[in-house]
Amino acid sequence: xxxxxxxxxxxxxxxxxxxxxxxxxxxxxxxxxxxxxxxxxxxxxxxxxxxxxxxxxxxxxxxxxxxxxxxxxxxxxxxxxxxxxxxxxxxxxxxxxxxxxxxxxxxxxxxxxxx
Amino acid sequence: xxxxxxxxxxxxxxxxxxxxxxxxxxxxxxxxxxxxxxxxxxxxxxxxxxxxxxxxxxxxxxxxxxxxxxxxxxxxxxxxxxxxxxxxxxxxxxxxxxxxxxxxxxxxxxx
Numbered sequence: 389x390x391x392x393x394x395x396x397x398x399x400x401x402x403x404x405x406x407x408x409x410x411x412x413x414x415x416x417x418x419x420x421x422x423x424x425x426x427x428x429x430x431x432x433x434x435x436x437x438x439x440x441x442x443x444x445x446x447x448x449x450x451x452x453x454x455x456x457x458x459x460x461x462x463x464x465x466x467x468x469x470x471x472x473x474x475x476x477x478x479x480x481x482x483x484x485x486x487x488x489x490x491x492x493x494x495x496x497x498x499x500x501x502x503x
Numbered sequence: 504x505x506x507x508x509x510x511x512x513x514x515x516x517x518x519x520x521x522x523x524x525x526x527x528x529x530x531x532x533x534x535x536x537x538x539x540x541x542x543x544x545x546x547x548x549x550x551x552x553x554x555x556x557x558x559x560x561x562x563x564x565x566x567x568x569x570x571x572x573x574x575x576x577x578x579x580x581x582x583x584x585x586x587x588x589x590x591x592x593x594x595x596x597x598x599x600x601x602x603x604x605x606x607x608x609x610x611x612x613x614x
Contacts, residue, residue, distance in 0.1 A: 392546070421602070431592065431604035444601055478546055489554055491537055492594070492602065494546035 390415065392481050392495035400501045406467040409498045413460050413481030419443075420462040421492070422454060425476040434477075437462055438484065466500075474502045505530045505597045509605035516583055517613050524578040524608045526593035531571045534596040538567050538578050540589040541607070547592065550578070583612045 393412040401407050413420050421436040421444075433446040437456035454464040460481075466473055476499050480492040506529045516522050526536070535554045539547035551560045551567040553576070559568040566579040576593055590607040597603055 394546075423604075430606040431594075433601050433603070436600075444599055446601065480547075489535070489552070491549045491552040492547075493549060494539075496546040499544075 392479055392493055394477075394479050394495035394498050396498060397496065398499045398501075400503065401469050402503055403469055403471060405469050406465065407469060407500060409464045409466075409477055409479075409500075411462045411464070411479030411481075411495060413462070413479075414493055417481035417483055417493070418460050419482045419484055419490075420456055420460065421480050421482075422462070422464050423478045423480065424448075425478055425497070426474075431478070434464070469502045471502050474500060476500075505533075505595060505603040507593060507595055507603050507605040509591075509593060509608050511608060512606070513609040513611075515611040515613060518583060518585060520583050520612075521579070521581050522583055522610070524580070524591050524610070526576040526578070526605055528574045528576075528595050528597075528603070530597055531574050532597060533571065534600075536567075536569055536576050536593060536595045537602075538565075538576075539592045539594065541592060542589050550591075580610075583610075585612045585614050588612050 395410045419438045422434040425431045436444040440456045451467045456462045476497045478497045480494045482490040537552045538550040553569045564581040569576045590609045592607040594602045594604045
C-alpha cells in the first residue's frame with residue numbers, strides 16, 4: 389500500500405508570493421491534517437480535513453488555508469509569504485478523525501524556503 | 504493549552520544498551536498518545552499508539568507505557584542498535600481533537 393505522498397519535496401519562493409502544497413493520503417484514509425515543523429517551534433498543527441470539510445484549525449493566520457477534494461487528496465495554500473514561513477510542511481492521514489485507535493501516518497514533507 | 508515535554512533533548516548511548524525516553528503532558532484528558540521517529544529531512548514514522556484506556560503497547564524491541572493520571576509516557580527501547588539513531592517524538596490527541604507534539608529526543612546509538 390502506498391504511503392502518504394507530498395509534492396513537491398522542495399520549494400524556493402520569494403517574500404510576497406504564494407505557494408500551494410499537495411498531499412495524497414494513504415488509500416482508504418479520509419482524514420488529512422497538516423503541520424508546520426521549524427527548529428524553534430517544533431511541530432505545530434495547522435488544520436485537519438475530513439469529507440472535504442475543515443474539522444479543526446490551529447493557531448495560524450488566515451494566510452494559511454487548505455482544502456480537501458472528494459478523493460481525499462488535500463492541498464494547502466500559503467499567501468503573501470513571509471521569511472518566517474520557511475519550514476518543513478508535513479501532511480498526515482488517518483482512517484477517520486478523532487478515532488482513538490487510528491494512528492497518524494506522515495508523508496516526507498515539503499521543504500519550503502522563503503527568500 | 505496542552506503542553507508536551509520531552510526530556511532529555513538529546514541522548515547518546517553505546518550499542519546494545521537498553522534505554523528509556525520520557526514524555527510528559529499537562530492535561531490528562533487525552534484520547535491517545537502516539538510515538539514517532541523522525542530521520543533527518545524526512546517525515547515521521549509511527550511506532551506505537553496507546554489509547555487512553557490502555558497502559559502499554561509493545562512492538563518488537565519497543566515498549567510504550569502510559570500513565571494518564573500523572574501525565575507521563577515512556578518509550579523503552581531494548582538492545583539499541585545504530586539504526587535506532589533518530590529523533591523520537593511523542594504526540595497526544597487531546598482537547599479540540601488536535602495532536603500536540605513534544606519537541607523530541609535526539610537519540611544517537613554509538614557502534
